[in-house]
Amino acid sequence: MSTHPLTMSASKTDDQSAFFWRKLHSLSGIVPVGVFLAEHFWSNSYVLVSPEKYDAVGQELQTLPFRPIIEAAGIWLPILFHAGYGFYIWGKGKSNAFAYPWMHNWMYTLQRWSGLIAFLFIGWHVYTARFLTGGRSNFVTVHDDLSNNLYAAFYLVGVLAASFHLGNGIWNFLCKWGLAATTRAQRAAAYLGAAVAVSFTLAGILIVYSARYNFHPFARYIQQ
Amino acid sequence: MDTAAPGGGNSGRKVVVRVKRRPDTREEPRWEEFALDWRPHMNIIICLRDIAERPVTRDGHATTPVSYEASCLEEVCGACAMLINGVSRQACSTLVDSLEQPIRIEPLTKFPVVRDLVVDRSIMFENLKRMKCWVPLDGTYDLGPGPRISPEVQEKYYPLARCITCGNCLEVCPQVNENSDFVGAAILSQVRLFNAHPTGAMHMKERLAAVMGPGGVADCANAQNCVEVCPKQIPLTESIAEVNRQAIREAVFGWLLG
Ligand code: SF4
Ligand code: FES
Numbered sequence: 517m518s519t520h521p522l523t524m525s526a527s528k529t530d531d532q533s534a535f536f537w538r539k540l541h542s543l544s545g546i547v548p549v550g551v552f553l554a555e556h557f558w559s560n561s562y563v564l565v566s567p568e569k570y571d572a573v574g575q576e577l578q579t580l581p582f583r584p585i586i587e588a589a590g591i592w593l594p595i596l597f598h599a600g601y602g603f604y605i606w607g608k609g610k611s612n613a614f615a616y617p618w619m620h621n622w623m624y625t626l627q628r629w630s631g632l633i634a635f636l637f638i639g640w641h642v643y644t645a646r647f648l649t650g651g652r653s654n655f656v657t658v659h660d661d662l663s664n665n666l667y668a669a670f671y672l673v674g675v676l677a678a679s680f681h682l683g684n685g686i687w688n689f690l691c692k693w694g695l696a697a698t699t700r701a702q703r704a705a706a707y708l709g710a711a712v713a714v715s716f717t718l719a720g721i722l723i724v725y726s727a728r729y730n731f732h733p734f735a736r737y738i739q740q
Numbered sequence: 741m742d743t744a745a746p747g748g749g750n751s752g753r754k755v756v757v758r759v760k761r762r763p764d765t766r767e768e769p770r771w772e773e774f775a776l777d778w779r780p781h782m783n784i785i786i787c788l789r790d791i792a793e794r795p796v797t798r799d800g801h802a803t804t805p806v807s808y809e810a811s812c813l814e815e816v817c818g819a820c821a822m823l824i825n826g827v828s829r830q831a832c833s834t835l836v837d838s839l840e841q842p843i844r845i846e847p848l849t850k851f852p853v854v855r856d857l858v859v860d861r862s863i864m865f866e867n868l869k870r871m872k873c874w875v876p877l878d879g880t881y882d883l884g885p886g887p888r889i890s891p892e893v894q895e896k897y898y899p900l901a902r903c904i905t906c907g908n909c910l911e912v913c914p915q916v917n918e919n920s921d922f923v924g925a926a927i928l929s930q931v932r933l934f935n936a937h938p939t940g941a942m943h944m945k946e947r948l949a950a951v952m953g954p955g956g957v958a959d960c961a962n963a964q965n966c967v968e969v970c971p972k973q974i975p976l977t978e979s980i981a982e983v984n985r986q987a988i989r990e991a992v993f994g995w996l997l998g
Contacts, residue, residue, distance in 0.1 A: 530949055530950055530952065530953025530954065531953060531954060532949075532952045532953055532991075534954060534958060534959075535952040535953070535956060535957075535958040535987065535991065536991070538958035538959070539958060539988065539991070605961065607919070608915070608917075608919050608920045608959075609914045609915050609917070609919075609920070609961055610914050610917045610919070611914050612912070612914050612965075615826055615827075616827070616912050616965050616968070616969075618964070618965060618968050620962065620963055620964035620965075621914070621963045621964070621965050623963075624914060624961060624962065624963035687962075688961075688962050691962050691977070691980075691981050691984070692958075692960070692962060692981075692984055693984060693985070693988050694981050694982065694983075694984035694985020694986070694987075694988050694989075695985070696981060697978060697981040697982050697984075697985055698978055698981075699975060699977065699978055702977060702978075702981065
């Protein structure tokens with residue numbers, strides 16, 4: 517027992533592991549998972565230039581040094597952790613968006629469902645684009661996949677879910693890390709998240725469209 | 741103009757109210773319907789008083805008065821929080837004319853029911869203690885007056901001191917439920933208030949240690965319902981973000997910079 521008159525009972529015994537994992541979960545959605553999503557959209561958007569350029573960029577990425585390590589540490593493990601811990605968090609909440617249909621409450625519910633959809637899509641996407649092609653996907657395989665209506669539809673759903681999840685996740689992250697602390701800052705963070713979600717959705721749709729219909733609007737860049 | 745005398749019902753207009761009753765918590769709850777005489781500016785507490793005056797259901801069966809809590813009748817004591825048409829709010833400030841009928845009245849769902857509409861909210865007090873929302877003053881010698889607080893700071897933090905522990909913010913929070921021990925917005929806002937208080941700030945580290953523990957600030961998932969429903973318009977989402985910022989700073993730099 518301390519004898520100092522102004523002492524509260526000791527609280528060092530509080531288990532702070534949940535705090536650590538929750539904050540890490542929020543951060544991992546931005547870095548590295550969100551950053552990877554941005555990189556993935558970026559490298560795939562080369563399809564808007566030409567199939568050859570697209571394949572060259574793909575080659576480049578497939579021949580990165582230390583690729584297995586980079587992929588495991590920067591993509592697979594973070595995604596698995598983010599998804600796994602996300603499902604655990606989902607199980608501890610009880611959505612009530614129908615009883616209290618305020619915007620952010622809907623976002624709370626949609627964040628969970630979009631995460632699930634994105635996770636299922638990623639699993640299927642990795643299976644079809646990576647394992648079925650033996651790690652050698654290129655414009656031809658992607659074009660063939662996307663010529664299938666069901667594939668294309670699932671791609672669009674996946675793009676939408678992942679884009680929403682990232683945009684709303686940015687807003688969540690800024691609030692949960694105390695970076696957007698005032699109501700004004702939180703409103704600005706919400707607009708930022710919405711802008712990210714809309715941009716990613718549009719870019720994703722454009723990429724899918726481009727690969728499916730052989731549409732290369734930026735091809736003239738290489739003609740000169 | 742008042743045409744109907746209180747309880748007289750001369751206008752003939754009726755207010756239909758359905759109350760979820762549970763006189764005995766060993767029994768399942770049941771609904772009772774009442775048809776009350778309408779009066780101008782009638783609120784939900786007046787409805788419950790009218791039922792107590794004449795506890796007869798709409799179809800003429802004698803029943804018991806409905807148990808409920810209310811004290812101030814002006815939204816400052818917090819006692820009368822309940823679900824009215826499915827929404828968590830204070831009964832004393834909820835006007836009948838603003839509601840769709842039949843009006844459904846139920847006890848809060850996130851607290852144990854004691855009887856009818858009376859719930860036990862002592863968990864909130866326990867959690868205030870758990871998160872160290874107080875300033876320890878009692879000691880073995882006189883500590884003298886505390887530091888002065890500038891009017892600017894007073895003005896900034898006074899809104900947080902207006903919390904009436906009604907529990908609405910917990911009731912609407914998807915993260916507060918039987919699977920979690922999340923303390924909820926009201927308590928986190930008090931953590932912010934006591935961390936901002938110059939004497940309270942002397943124990944900020946201990947408070948942050950508690951708030952980074954089980955049921956603390958990390959359990960907030962940002963649905964932001966609390967701020968929509970708080971009858972005292974407390975900026976709860978700002979409070980939570982501020983406590984998050986303090987906790988993150990402590991977690992990231994605390995071990996590094998002391
Ligand atoms: S913060 Fe608002 S809603 Fe929550 S208990 Fe206090 S007054 Fe009620
Ligand atoms: S009776 Fe006090 S808040 Fe309603």
